[in-house]
Amino acid sequence: MGLAAAIANGDARAASRLLSWIEDGDRRAAAELKELYRLPAPSSVLGLTGPPGAGKSTIADALVGRYRARGERVGVLAVDPSSPISGGAVLGDRIRMQRHATDGGVFIRSMASRSWPGGLSRAAADAVRVLAAHGCRTVIVETVGTGQGEVDVTRIADTVVLVCTPAAGDKIQAIKAGVLEIADIVALNKDDLPDADVAARSIETAFRMRPPGGWRVPLVRTRARDGEGIGGLASAIERHGRFIAGGGILGRKRLANAAHHLRSIVRERLLEKIAARLPDDREMERRAARLLDGSIDPYSLAEEIIESL
């Protein structure tokens, strides 16, 4: 039996193996994904993003608990940055979620951001479909919001929750620049810390200046470690879900994301194809000889080579 069929049969090991193939860019993944994409997408993909240590995993854990109480299967994809030096990573998001480890209705996968050709979103979008095929109707995607990560999460999530903390007070200025635009909901976590009120006011102000788009970004104050405010967050998430489902917003969002995903697959395949036809090192050197005596410049020569491909 292929992995796709085994996954549809509920085989967790098959799901985790296919997730590895996706991460590794293994050629065998495509055949399995062709089958999996015939199965329905998850009904809801929730993105959790925000600065390191804001409480994203703790919130994910609490939300998983709520969804499980309703008997739903949940998937979590927790993305952490890879070390740019060694290429390795310590993936510690599970620490906050281990009470669900033995629950067959929860599938948690840690992913290092690595440096995928199609960016984080291509691999993560495929991974979401693996979790969906495993039976997870809701999938939570956690990414650290440090730059690239936040933008990518909008490419896979229907609803994006920006998690921030009072301690990040001075960083809110920085957050304003990019991250606020992608937030559908802001969770001000660690509401027990001093200056929570100040932080709440400054976030409220930041959103007031946002051009009206029909959806008013709600601010939800949480103390995830104590499980407080999670009910309010869950209902804000549901409200946003209803909002985008009405008026065709969800459909447009998913279409734009599907097109983005398609483009990254096409680009990746094209690059592979072209790379295979490029002259090898020896041949390049042979051609480059003309550069040294000044008989041609590198740009004209490059155009010649491209024409001849």
Place this chain on the structure above:
Amino acid sequence: MKKPIRVLIAKPGLDGHDRGAIVVAHALRDAGFEVIYTGIRQTPEQIAATAVQEDVRAVGLSCLSGAHLRLFPRVVEILREKGAGDILVFGGGIVPEEDIPRLKEAGIAAVFGPGTMTAEIIDYLRRSIT
């Protein structure tokens, strides 16, 4: 593209000392491994289920509570039940020399005592995982 090896570093047992486990996790990261770290006080059931979901090639167990003779073999047993007996299980922490043969018999591939250099563990994993 280079494919990092995924390893789970887990702490079974009731002791709360994770210094050693964290040192190993960081050393492995610096050697290019992807390390899933799950924190202290994990049951063998949690560890095995995590190893399966994370599709790791190896599980490193660190136990300082003295319960390794019960806990380490139990992890191997559950992995085998889950059809994941191919995942390499190694151990460390405070394990008396005389317990090592029994652990190896139970399927623990290697045991690293206190004072093991992290380079030794890295070498071992690179040699054992192809």
